[in-house]
Structures are given as C-alpha cells and as structure tokens.
Amino acid sequence: MKKPSKCQSPGDSSISAKENDAQSNRSRDSKVAPKSEGLATGLDETEWKSRLTTPEIVLKEIRTLEGVSYYHGMVARDLVESKLTRCGDYLIRATDNRIMEFEFILSFFNKKRIHSHLTIKCDVEAGKWALGLLSVNQFSSVVDLTNFYKTNPIGAGFFLKRAISKGKYMIAHDRIKYSPKDDLLGTGNFSDVFRGKIELENQMVNVALKTTKLLDDTMDPTKNVKANKIKKEMIQEAEVMSQLRHANVTSFFGIAVDRLPILLIIEFCNGGNLQGHLIKFGDRIGTNERFLYLHDASAGLNYIHAMSITHRDIAARNCLISVNGFVKLSDFGMGLKVRRNESAEKVAEDDDGKENKEPKLPVRWMSPELVDTPDAFSKMSDMWSLGILAYEIFTNATKPFFNLDDTDVMQTVKSGKHPPLPLSMGPDLIRLLKDVLVAAPTQRTTADKFYNELHVLCTQKGALSLNGLTINQIRGISRKRVEHVTYRKLSYAIRMVTREIGVMHHRRCWLMLFGGERSEVSSRTGSF
Template identity: 30%
Template sequence: MAPPPSVGKKKNVEDEEWSHGYRPRRDAVRLITKPGEFLVRATDMYPSADIVISAMDDNRKMVNITLKSDAEGWFLGPANERKTPRKFPTIVDLVDHYRAKGLSRTLKLTQMAIRPTWMIKHENVIYEQKDQLGSGNFCTAYKGKYTLKDGKTIDVAVKISLVAQAAAGLESEEAKESRMAMLREAQIMSFYTHENITQFYGIACDHQPLLVLMEFCAGGDLLTHLLKHGKNTDEKEKMVYLYEASLGMFFLHKKQCVHRDLAARNCLISNQGVIKIADFGLSKGIDSSDNKKEDDGSSKNKNGSNAQVPVRWMAPETLLKDAQGGPAYSRASDIWAFGVMTYEVFSNGIKPWPEDPVKYVATQIRKGNMPKLPESTPSKIVGLVSEMWAMDPNKRPVMRQIAKEFNTMLKNSTSSSSGSTYGPKEMTLNKINGVSRTAFFVSGVVGGVGHRRFLLIVVLCSCSDSMFNKVETSGGGPKLRRTQGSKGGKRGSSLRESKNSVDK
C-alpha cells in the first residue's frame, strides 16, 4: 500500500511530534486524558488510509475528525464543515491552522500527545528480500540496517507483516489483525530492557508496510541449534541455556507479563552466545485487577482470538474453557511451558509426542500424562520439571525459584577443589557462524553484550544468589528491588488470546 497522501512538498506530517502513524482508536483514548490534548493518526481503512484527528473537547468527550483530500488540498470531513470547506496544501498546514484557531467553541488543539520514541521513520531502515531470516504467524523477518539518530548504523531484524504484503484487493480481518498484533508486540517490547530479552529498537508505522525492528541475533533460534548440535552439547551447556532463559522469564514475570508462547523456537542466540526470550506475538500484560498474588502464578488472563496456539507447550488449564469462555493463561502456564522447553533442550530439539496428532496430545496434557524426560537429563532437573508439571497451577514453582535452582546446579557442577571453572571454548554455541561466546562463568559485572554493562548470565560467586534474594514485602506481594540489567517500565499492552488448537 502506498503511503497516505499526507505529505505535501512543503511539510511532511511524519516529521511532526503529534503524528502517530497507524494507531487504533483505543490507543488514542489511552493517550488523551484531558481537554485540548490531541494527536493525528491513520486508520486501517482499505484501499487508502483515513487520517484522523483525535482530541478531547471541553466536556471531556473524545472526538475523532476524519480528514479528506482532493486535488486542491486537505480539509475537514463534511460532518465538521457546514460551509464550503477550507483547504490546505498539507496536513501540517491544516493542523497548524486549527491549533491556532480551534476546531470549534468547545474543541481546541492546545496540547499534543507526543509521538513515542519507539516510533521510527521508514527512511532510516533498509533491508533486502534475499536476507530473509524466517517467517511466523504474522510476519516475515529480514536482516536489515537501522540508522540511529547519531548517524551510526547497526544490524537489526526487520519484521514485516505477511498478510499486509499479500493483500491486493479487499482488506481482510486477518490483515488487520496481523498489523495490530505487530503493533501490540512493539508496545509490549518497548517497556522491557534486559540482557535475556531481545532488544526492541522501534516500529515504523507512518505508512505501509509496518516494520518492527528488533535486535539481530546471529545465532538464530535455540531449536535449530539443538537439532543441529544438541547431541554434541553437554549437560552443563544445556543448563546454561535454561538458566539464561529463566532469567529472561523471571524479568518478564516481575513486570507482570505472561509470554504464552515459550518454547525453544522462541529463544534466540545473540552474537555473544547469550540466550534471549523472543517472539512476543501472543504475550499479555497482567491487569492489576487480575493480580491476586505477586508470584504464585494465580494471576490469570482470559480472552480469545483467532491466532494459532502451540498445543504441546500448553498447560492443562489453558486447554479447558472456564465459565468466562477463555483459556486461563497465567505465569503458572508459562512455568508449565518452561518444563516442556526443558524437555526440548535435553531431547536435542525433539518436541513431546512428535508423531501424535494434536487432539491426542491435548487429551494427554489434560490428564497430566506427560512424557518422561530423556535419560541424559540430570535427576535434579527431572525433579524440577515434575514440579513445573504439577496439575494444580498454584503448586508449580515460580520463575525466581527455577532460576535459582539452575544457578545452584551450575555452580555445583562446575566447581572443583582447584577453583577452576568450566570454560566456553568447547561450547557448541561457538560453532555457530557469527557467534562468539567468550565467558561461561564470570565473577562480576562485565561489558561485552550490546551497549549495556550487565551481570553476565551465569555467575559463580555469591552475588548470583543475592540477585534472587533482593525482595521486599510491600502490599500485594513481594517486590523486586531493581538490580543491574533489570531496568524496565510499565507492563505491556494486552493481546487477545487464541481459540484455535493449532500445533507448532
């Protein structure tokens, strides 16, 4: 789809702080909270996007004014102009005029809702079709380049809506949902910065196609690595994978985010060989009204949509419809999925019930008949996974406990009387083209991953335990004090859940 005809030769609407590109009405309602606030956005109408001014009038009523254009310029839609409409060469000229004069006696444009920093410009992103990295439910990913504000260029993964590219006629609901899913994922990711979460750089949404920019991870996904090198990967290295993934999930859960699609395929390997949680297309923030306990996994999210769901990784309670008609996803269901991912890691990438149909698999999960872990799995991990697969969600361990258990197991398995440690030289991660892991254990804060300094994932010294123990009680449950690498903000936007039983 071509960009909306909103850019005149004189002034470009995409340069304005009040221009928010493609954003749904519900976002405008959330952002505009007092009389006089406004923003300009594009809607999902096909074949050409409508441009809308969203504002709040003096009576605290939300008003959405659709703009029109013809050969003579831009003007307010018929519902807002009783006489011959006044026309302007660009949207910027139109908005500037009504900011000065007001739209009506009760509707003024006095304060703009500032465009978020994660909305970036298409012109700063380049990619080529030959550099495709892969594809998923909603999008195709390419390796690309992103030019930062300081002029520096970095490698990124560019995610582009699959359905939007294919749509050549009528705009389908699938196309709309695809773009909305990308926007929601971008909003969620904009809140999270952690060394075990893929770094989000921004989204270009001023016009089609929408582009989501993420950290480029040269190692690809963990599942592919396991299938290729799993047989030559020892148990210590596999525990590192799970420990690093648990740290990422621990961070998400503390931020009250339920991933809902945790699996080896959705963990990426960075250029430095660090495991990072990725693919937040199904993630959902936990509303405070649903948050009964901070860390016991009881906080549930119920809803429905038409997206695909990964049955083999789903907890029993998510396969049962409750009185409200939706699956009960929670942090506890992420814990169950982490158990399934542990099975994947120690089976070298083979998923549970690899040859069985989805319907049979769902029945086994509902009954709690989970498969035995491979014989190579350490006994302590077998015991830990059995706790993750408890039928009662409230009896499953929380992610903080899981991370601490892996930390302890790793320290015990690599320590010796001479004090030597297990080095990275033989790690199969270093067999991946473009990946160089230079530390297996370190005993402090080091640099070397991205642009941040952080406590490297597997720590041999006592400061590792303290990272998990810095908890204080304040009101509705334990609160984690902010530690190095645990920066972040608000919880992410809600995503609708899935109804279809489609396996991956």
C-alpha cells in the same frame, strides 16, 4: 473555490477496515503505475507500483509527517484516546477507512471533555488539505492545518493547545530498510521475521523485523474490527516490550506504524534460534552446555515474570543466540495475543512445513489447562512450557510427543502427561522439572524458585562453564561471560523493596539499575 475531493469517505469515527501486509501472497498487476514512492517499506519497485492507489500528494504527506512528533501513524483510536486527557490535547493519526483508502485523522479532547476524531480531506488537484467540517480553510500541509487551529477556533471557541508526542519507541518507516524477498530469516505460525537495517546516528545497523501474518489483503471491509484489534495488540505489545532490559531477553528497539506493514523492530541475534543449533550440533553439545542454555532461558523467564509479563510461547524455536552467545527469550508479540478461531475449534501444532491459512496453537508445548481454555494463559502455563523446553534442550530439539499425531497429543496433554525426561538430565534436574510439569497449575514451581534452585544445582555441578562451548563455533559468536550476576543478586532485593509500592515502580527500578547486555544498536545510542 473548487470543492475538495476527499482521499476517502468522510466519517469522524473511521476505523481501519483492511491492512495490506507486505509479506502476504498476492496477485500482481502487469501494468506499471506512474513513478511514485511506495507506501509499504521493503517492497521492490515492480510490486509497489502494481499496488499503488494512493495519490502522490498523500504519499508525500506521509513521508513528511513521519518526522513530526505528534503524528502517531496507524494507531487505533481507542489507544490514542487514553493519551488525550486535557482540553485541547491533539494528535494526528492515520487509518484505512471502510472502503480501504488511506486517510489522516485529527484526534483531540474537546471542551466538552469528549474525544473527537475529524477526517482531514485532500483536494488532490489543488494540493490542499482541509478538515472535513471546515473545508473553507485549506492548507498546503497537515502541519499548517494544525498550526492554524491553535489560534483559530474549531467550532465555538475551541482551540488546539497541546500536541501529544508519540512514544520514543515509535520509529519512522523511512529509517528501516529490508527486502521481503531476500531478507526472510524465518516464518512461524503467526509471523514472518526479516533481517533489516535501521538508521541510527547516520549509520545503518542490523536488526530483526517482525510482521504479523494476521494482517493481509485477504481481509475485507467486514473484518475491519479484527484488523484494528490486531494492530492494537501489536502496539500494546510494543509498549510492554519497550520496558524490558535483560541479558536473556531480546532487546526491543521500536515499532513502525506510520504505514503498512506494521513492523516490530528487535535485536538481530546472528546465532539463530536454539532449536536449529541443537539439531545442527546434536551430541557434540555437552551436558554442561545444555545446563547453561536452560539457565539462560530460566533467567529470562524469571525476569519477565517479575515484570508481571507472561510469554505464552516458550520453546526452543523462540530462543535466540545473541552475538555474545547468550540464549535469549524472543517472540513476545505475534503468538502472544492469538485466540482460537471464531468457531472455537481446537487447532493443533503443525510442523510439517505446509502452509496453513489459520494460525495454529503450539499444543505440544501447552500446559494441560490450556487445551480446553486457550485464553487461560498464566505464569504457571509458562512454567510448563519451560519444562518442555528443557526436554528439547536435552534431546537435541526432538519434537515433543514425536510419536503421536496432533489429536492424540491434545488428549495426552489434557490428561497431564508430559514427554519422558531423558536420563542425561541427571536425577537432580529431573526432580526440579517434576515440580514444573505438574498437571495442576497452582502446584507448579514459580520461575523465581526454579531459577534459584537451578542456579544452585549448576554451581554445584560446575555446569556454568565456558569450556568447549559449541555456540562459540558459530561464526561471529563469542561468549566470554557465564551470566549477568547483577541480575541474580539484585532481583530479589528489588522485588522485596517494591512489593508494597507496585508493579510500575518495580519496572522503573529495573530500568534504572539494570543496564542489561547492550546490543549492537543500544551500545551506540545509549538507549533501547
């Protein structure tokens, strides 16, 4: 029998060394490879052919495994280990090894109560698969391999028993369609967002697809730890977002990790972002409508804080306008986990449109305590950013500290100063915001208190009105409701009931009682 030739170098503890993002800049080979399926969703035929190095049998197996419940895709091994809790628990995952080749891994919990990770090798010529340590047994598919070891031992008397399914929010790449060239909606410091379609109930539905700029082909084998950290954080963020249901938070549908690029799949808000709307309509936006925007944003922030989640990048550019005209908090993932570069050099926000290799921190929206300690995010740092968002809303998205350069901005913010609040806000709102834009984080108003006081103020001023809304002038947008009253009336009661029970039960109560504003996708499927 011919010795199996491996798809990659062996090693049970292989971890991703390099992630090739479909949206990163790269040089293209002029040669055309033999026709085969592309490994990265959304690439045009020329591009994926120029980059294809994975054997055809491996590509076909990837496609097959995407429909298998216990195939978890490109998930870091420390994440899957937490799912393997009983002797015999197992799953299949994928990784790029240290020489940047794709491989499958069988992860399981053995009888010694230790997590094991065995490389699955491929005999390309024979079209067979085998475990690295047991290459004498070869199989036509990875599924056949796992089925065999349910009744035949791996080692001395150990059998695979319980297959661990991936979460419902894990979505196969083959269900997603988009073009990196033609469907780019926007690009930010940490991510690119594309318009795409996802297959649900035999029909294609519009969604937004977010990829990270931090995983690209500039990574070399020495940075595999960084690459895996980024992948891990994206998946953890997906797990958090899968729990969120609120009219003023963008709906999350899933994450595609079966292969690169990793894609976060969120609600497509065809009204664009609030920053663009404020700039476009300018002074045509009335004061009451501006109050409505802030009311929406504060409702969303109040909700995620009640769920023990911080946003960390509140700004008009990260507020989207949904098809129903609601302003929704967005962009929880890419900026959320970003840290300073290894030299700990302070990096300021750059809005000049130039390409920057290193991600930059949004210092013009950052609270004073984050200038020296950018990892010290908290609910109170979100509240400062909400105050800066209010400034944007009432100044037609004027850049905070527009008259200062980045270095001066950092020093100004560090001293506890904020942009001057416009008189058009009125004295009552300025008073509320003064309690938010306080240098000491412990003295800032909480999201719950701010939202409730703002709601009272808006009610007294008659600001919660649908008359003359400029958002209804956006093509395809129609707002017919002022707010989701259910959230406001029940949120306080739920917090009181669940205070002694804990956060997890709190989250379940939200999921059971609040349906939220159903998006195009969720209204068809009955779930997010």
